[in-house]
Amino acid sequence: MQKKVLILGGGSGGVITANKLVEILGDQVDVTVVDRNAEHTFIAAYPWVAFGLREVQQIRRPLVALQKRGIRFMQAEVRALHPDRGVVETDRGELDYDYLVVSLGAEPLPSPVEGAQAPWSEAGALAVRSWLRESQGERWVVGVASPFYPCPPAPYEVAGQLDFALRVKGLRSRSSIEIFHMNPAPLAGMGPVISHAVLKILKRKDVAFHGNFELAEGGDGVLKAKDGRTLEYDRLILVPPFAPNKVVRESPLAGPGGFPEVSPETFRSLKYPNVFVIGDTVNPALGLPPAGVVVHYQGEYIAGVIAADLRGAYIGEPFNAVAMCIMDFGDDAILPQCDFTEMLAERGMISCGVMATGRSVRIAKMLFESMFFATMFG
Incomplete structure (x- = not known):
């Protein structure tokens, strides 16, 4: 029976996690990426836009393109997290999951x-x-x-x-x-x-x-x-100034300063074992830099951790702490x-x-x- 993996955020962390899950587990998982935007933006390239090296559309790709890789995409606004019930509330209704990956990033104030x-x-x-x-x-x-x-x-x-x-x-x-x-x-x-x-x-x-x-x-x-x-x-x-994403810091996942409390070894929530949090939403609390290269490695790694849960042995990438x-x-x-x-x-x-x-x-x-x-x- 397929396990539902719900990934919140179509940024680097969410896209990398989704691709790695499908690569490792194939049709064992039903992977859905949720983002309020229709496109992924390579945020690190925005300064190149400012200085004329790129135009905005050159640093974006439609998230619906993920469907070619067997990944569902839903354009929706995440409104609340209910990990006690195993559901996420969006403006398009509630979504349930077996595993939840939160990669909603940091929110500019x-x-x-x-x-x-x-x-x-x-x-x-x-x-x-x-x-x-x-x-x-x-x-x-x-x-x-x-x-x-x-x-x-x-x-x-x-x-x-x-x-x-x-x-x-x-x-x-x-x-x-x-x-x-x-x-x-x-x-x-x-x-x-x-x-x-x-x-x-x-x-x-x-x-x-x-x-x-x-x-x-x-x-x-x-x-x-x-x-x-x-x-x-x-x-x-x-x-x-930035803060953890508002939906996260107002959810049961939030710990001190609004940052979720996760294992520094697996990025698994200490409160909810089927929830993982990666990227700028959590890294400052772990002492890791809020940077794209870090969430890239986290996404690949937790895909393997989820696969280990389902297959009984770790078969993915080790977390690269470099x-x-x-x-x-x-x-x-x-x-x-x-x-x-x-x-x-x-x-x-x-x-x-x-x-x-x-x-x-x-x-x-x-x-x-x-x-x-x-x-x-x-």
């Missing part, structure tokens, strides 16, 4: 500074592109509003890409770029090797970094930190690697290093985008 933009959504990316089109040379500031946001390297990448874009337009000598963060150094959680590599690129690009800058308030062209420091700007690219994420600075790139194995086992710290640098590394990021679409959607 309102920006604390009016007029700021963030190129990690369609509207934000197109707004930044419009700024560039109109630019005559301004004071640009890039920063973050809270410690929790998807893709920790993203603000640094955008600052680097902005420098490159302004140089191409011949406006860099009339423009300034500054970046601020509440951490003392860029990507401080990844250690001094990565911080030094990023700082070296920022320095070469004449991008000033302001560490330990915790935003207190902003508006009318001025940002103020809690310690009293100020930054003046004409254009503000600000990552808004994350590699190419940082694209426009005319330069870094490929760092971080090993979270010891941290997850509570035996030690994260270990990070730089695997490669240089412009050619950017090509790998573009190739991965193409490979992802081809592998997941055909």
Whole structure:
């Protein structure tokens, strides 16, 4: 008898999990992906939209294409989770399941500074592109509003890409770029090797970094930190604060801070054994970065865990606790690697290093985008 696997979220985690389940278990499972959007968006490419390297439709694929792989797709809004009853409430009715995979991501909260933009959504990316089109040379500031946001390297990448874009337009000598963060150094959680590599690129690009800058308030062209420091700007690219998806943080799955409590070994809910939570919805609470590469490995892994439940032996991919994420600075790139194995086992710290640098590394990021679409959607 087929087991029903319901996957909430058509982002990277949901799409990868669905494909892996069908690959491993075939017709033993009835897999359904639910998302309010009709299309999957490769979110990591939104800055490329902002800087003109991609158009919006180039980074999207219709989720209905999953049906060619034997995966059902339902476009619906998830309204509530009822794991005690084994159902999910949507605007198209209730859906039951034998296994539930929650990959709804993180939810952006309102920006604390009016007029700021963030190129990690369609509207934000197109707004930044419009700024560039109109630019005559301004004071640009890039920063973050809270410690929790998807893709920790993203603000640094955008600052680097902005420098490159302004140089191409011949406006860099009339423009300034500054970046601020509440951490003392860029990507401080990844250690001094990565911080030094990023700082070296920022320095070469004449991008000033302001560490330990915790935003207190902003508006009318001025940002103020809690310690009293100020930054003046004409254009503000600000990552808004994020929280676990509202449906999740208001559900019985929620734990401290709204993050579900799961096993760090299997990502299985500690309260409901047939529920798994992956991605930005849970990773910050586990000490894992809210990044696409992590949810990619989680999706492959939990497909094998579910298969082990059904077949009695683990036959899938081991969880890869080593994350590699190419940082694209426009005319330069870094490929760092971080090993979270010891941290997850509570035996030690994260270990990070730089695997490669240089412009050619950017090509790998573009190739991965193409490979992802081809592998997941055909």
